[in-house]
Amino acid sequence: MKSIIPIALTILLSVISCTREDMYLYYALKAAGGNKEELKTVLRHYRKEDRDPLKLKAARYLISNMPAHYSYRDTAAIDSYYGKALEILGTGPSPDWQRDTLRQISDSEYAWLSNDIVSDIEVVSADYLIDNIDRAFHEWRTRPWARHLSYDEFRDWILPYKVTEQQSLDDWRTVLPVHYSDSISTVPPDDVERNSIYGAIEIVRNEIHSKQSEIGHRVIWEDRSGIPLRSARTWMRMTYGTCMDYVTMGTAVFRSMGLPAAIDQVPSWGRNGDGHSWYVFPDDRGREQATINSLIVSAGMQFYPYERIPKVWRNTYSINRKTARYLNSARYVYPFNLCQKDVTEHYNLTRDLEIDIPRERLSELKDKRYVYIAMIANSQGPEWKILDYGTLGRGKAHFRNMGCNMLYVVLGYNGSELIPVCDPFTLGKDGKISYIHYDQDNARYTCMGLRRKYYESYNVVEQRRKILGGMIQCSDHADFCHARTLYTIDTTAIPARVELRDTDRAYRYWRYLSPNGSWGNISELAFYDKDGNKLDYRGIANPEAGQDAIERAFDGNLLSNFEINQPDGNWVGMDMGKPIKVGSFSISPRSDDNDVCPGNEYELYFYNNREWVSLGYRSAQDNCLDYDSIPLNTLLWLRNYTRGNDERPFVVHETGELEWW
């Protein structure tokens, strides 16, 4: 009797499971409306004609999850746009021109198209689906690198009839392998290495990269494009695109050849607002290989070791049923992607969080079921950026798989907007939670000079150190023989303007002599007369420096640099044309341009009870902003109203150290 119970439980569970799968299929078919017969034809085909149980299973899976996927309704319109794109791509002066031209066409002729979408369940034809399933199975079962994959792996990594939404329901599985198979088709069958997943993906990736290079592509991150290029033929001619564009195209090419691949993405890196996408694949050793830079570099490189990672999502064909429940029942609906799976723990240490929510905050909420976890992003000032939803229960907010080494806050819905319901907190590498709370009654303050609005990397510090030991010299001779040293730089915290004493007489030639080993590195150099007027004469430098390098030292751009291809003996300066007395100079080490900059307008804020409160507006007179009452252990933010995008929150500790989040 005892042995019957587990069996009965197993049967019961499998019945429940079957019922659920059947239910999903039932609702999908119901959602198909007039297209239902097409989908039933597919199921019938694999029941009666091609009696392959796995293909039938695959068809049921694709149909069950199809309601979440969508395409352009007006296929003639999108095809006509792609037709124009094919005429433009690869022509004209540059990929930027092609992008701008297509954006113009998109805006003027097809602006409505992106909003006119239809669920695939209403439009996918039986022939299209059967053809896709058959081709995917054929690749899986015949390609030497794919045969060992399990059905579940095949289903997730190869089978789906599309890689991205609004992808044309075209013959991508036929066209792409033909176009990108020149190299892979020459691999002998007994070449174990190149017939592995890793080997084959590397070969195909190289061919994609090479063919895209032939048509002059470049990855363009910064500017808006027109309607994305998501058909097989436009992919083959794609000359510009974001990381997501390129990995989408690459993933389609890989899957078309039976190479397993998927797209992972961070909505935001943990300490800046930018997201990123990359492709990932299970290699022959069973490990997931994440790539780093679209299709440019090979797989298996170190994955951004210093980026903070709050969440990583994998684009899936499967509907995330938990997210579906959220979307159906939340009173405030944040547009989470229905077809994404949380894979954060593949990339970072994670913790499941239970955050206490104060009773008075709970009472404000109109949705007592769902809450949100957010990080700080920069949108012309601090802004909470939602990463995931969680649930409320017993006065606690519950979130799963949150990346460690991050700053978060919990938000809830008060009936009109999302509001913070707890203090911001850090989740340490060790999983410890530390709240950042400004306590007005017991707050302690410090005075300090702020020099940065953004954290600094090793590179920035290292570059700044390259001015240590540099000298300001003058001479009567162009080759600086008998040069007189007026100033030696002994600190990286050099003032924005340095007065020169001992300038009792005038000299014609003035220079900054860089220390040996620095490769000359500086960003800007300027000389001023006794009245503070900037001197503008002919730039000079050691013979190894070209005119371009000299100009970069005086161009006023902190992101352009004077750097010479030799470590020692570099200098840059001015030939004043006649002897002149220089009163002061300014020098800017090479940087990321996030140092406080004289002339820029700043405001320092601290976070107090859901508000960012100003600690004072300043126009920087120097490269340091002095504040005399900065609250300790409180979240701070330095805004630059003049220029730049990079700003991050920080905390000043009792030790005077700044910690950036």
Place this chain on the structure above:
Amino acid sequence: MKNRNLIPLVFMVCIHLAGCHKDFSVKVSLATAGSNRPELESVLEHYRTADPNPQKLQAAEFLISNLPAHYSYSGPQIYEYYDYASRILADTTLTPEQHRDSLLAITCARYADLPLHTVPDAQIIRSDYLIYNIDKSYSQWTTCPWSSQVSFDEYLEWMLPYKAVELQELDCWRDTLLAYFGKGLEHPIKNDVEYNTTMGVADMLRNDTYNGLHRYGLYTRSGLPLLSSHLLAHQSYGDIPDYARTAVLVMRSAGIPAVLDETPVGSRGTAATSWFVILSDRGQELTSEWDLSTQIGGGFFPYERGPKVYRNTYAINPERWEYLKKAKYHYPFELGKKDVTVRYFLTSNLELPIERSVRKHLKDRFVYIASAVRSEDTPWQIVDFGKIIHGKACFRNMGREVLYMALGYDGKKLIPITAPFILHKDQGIEYVKPDTVQSPSLDRWKNNSL
């Protein structure tokens, strides 16, 4: 010889494995210490009374309860060898080849049998040495920002152990190696990204050690390994495992969690057979690929295949203890090894049918699996043991795309109990005729011999 030291201990430790009772296993381990028992007891007493830290006490119990798996050279002769090696390595007029050949010559002439004379660490280790190791590693674990992601269990295995490999000298390697290669930690460039991270510190140490060692790869036979920290710092020659071992010790000396992984057979192509692994800031195990010369976490031999990967652990592998206790034939499996093959290769659990006629010759339920290697003399290398269950030879986590054969003990020797077979990538098993094993067509399923 190593096992000869261990086998008498098996009866005492078997209950430790069966009962899994911490206090009891410590007691059993203490019983193996002989006259050195008071030294071990004083360590426990120290953390109960003088420094009553429950975690340190737990660490001490971990070290002591697993002591029976570890051993050192017995007698002072090894120090003679190390003194000689020290003089040879200090002679800058000699090339690395001459260093190696001189030490090989004296090893052959005077010290060839030293590895045969070992003593369990339990019988020689001193209390102050254990306390020094526990205090030092614990302090690093609890204060270094680059190890704050490490859990206590991970700390025990990745940071705490007083040695990384057997026969390592019980010296102050943490201080010595840090003094040689940890200069960068004294004045690191402070910034808000790389500074004080596991990756940043590990990369700095790797670079400093790589540049400080004047590493020179020599792969032919050497003398006794240089397992004293002063010698490690002056190592002028060595193979990949030598430098990978040094890397583990350097990393641990600075509080970076690190372990040494290795294969029981050679590579398929030209890959390393031993490498170090660190636990990154994100809790990921990042491999070094080649010893000190390659970036940590930057790709790992994508085309390699093999039967097994083992991790050197301080903890006793309970399955191997059980094997030592119960097996009628004793293959010299090291006790401080953990099977981590699944982290590197696609693996399969095998259930190989054994014909009744073959089974009746077997005198032991333990069976063995051997991997084919490219060697005419010893074409099969035993890589693991398994058990016969319901008439099938069962082995766990076997790497795919490898040519194997199962063996059993007939009371006198090991005999084949299956035909050679290829475990394919898709988990299919293809048996081949024994007389075709040396055929070049099967070469692609073999690894090199070590």
